[in-house]
Amino acid sequence: MLVLKCSMKLQMLEKMLRWSFPESLKVYGAVMNINRGNPFRNEVVVDSWPDFKAVITRPQKEVDGCGFFIFVSKRSTACGVKSLACCLEQPALLGQQRRSWHRTWTIPSWHFLPNTLSVLSLRMDPKLKLACLDISHASLLSKTWSRGGNPRSQKYLANLICCFPSVCVLDDNGYPLSWSLTDQFSTMIHGYTLPEHRRKGYSRLVATTLAKKLHSCGFPAQG
Structure with missing residues (x-):
């Protein structure tokens, strides 16, 4: 899993997520806010770049926040989704230790x-x-x-x-x-x-x- 910190890559990601509406809406909204000052100090994690199949938005390590959103591309296989789910059960793999997460999968919304x-x-x-x-x-x-x-x-x-x-x-x-x-x-x-x-x-x-x-x-x- 990779943490995207490059501003150019984050701007590219914002544009790429538009092609997956409405499933990517919540992650897209989080990325937009990150690109516009990041007032809630969130960060973005992808499984690979630029050919990602999953995008996670979450609070930065030092922030006292909870909850994250996940967008899984339609290109992901059932095996890939299962592998991602296993990663989420091990916070250390996501660079987040000793934190209780509330997991929310992004679903289509109006x-x-x-x-x-x-x-x-x-x-x-x-x-x-x-x-x-x-x-x-x-x-x-x-x-x-x-x-x-x-x-x-x-x-x-x-x-x-x-x-x-x-x-x-x-x-x-x-x-x-x-x-x-x-x-x-x-x-x-x-x-x-x-x-x-x-x-x-x-x-x-x-x-x-x-x-x-x-x-x-x-x-x-x-x-």
Whole structure:
């Protein structure tokens, strides 16, 4: 397994992964963010270069992170996939020791195409407005997240807010009523609307606005 550190190779990989949409979307999103400043300090591992059959994105050794995404090329044989799976059960082979990993295989997910994004004409209360989330909103997001409610989740959400695009509906006091974030894999996540404000079209408005924002930055919108 090889860790890709060369910026030119990483840019080449980004272009090559586009040919394998939608299966490669999450790994592609991670590589895009690595090529654009790498705010979450991830790295890329391939089985070979340039004729790779598997791509793994993961946190760097010194980063306190968990979870990684894997893209397996259609050119991989069943034997090759089995061999890769065996490697993943031995973190030392991936250069990661004494770490508990959450393994997630990339599967096709929905994504917007630029010419299919509809323009929503939602009549909102004039007191409400569309805006980006602020780091001060991280506490609320953590409380409403099923895995949240602890300092680590709040820090994670605050980092997402600071590093990646987000959209929310704010009331006249600047309090979020509905929102969605983007993570380090360029995935639209944490979509949520407060119970008392549901069935008003806010979620659709937020999701569509965020998808358009991602496309304007060159990212595929996925979730």
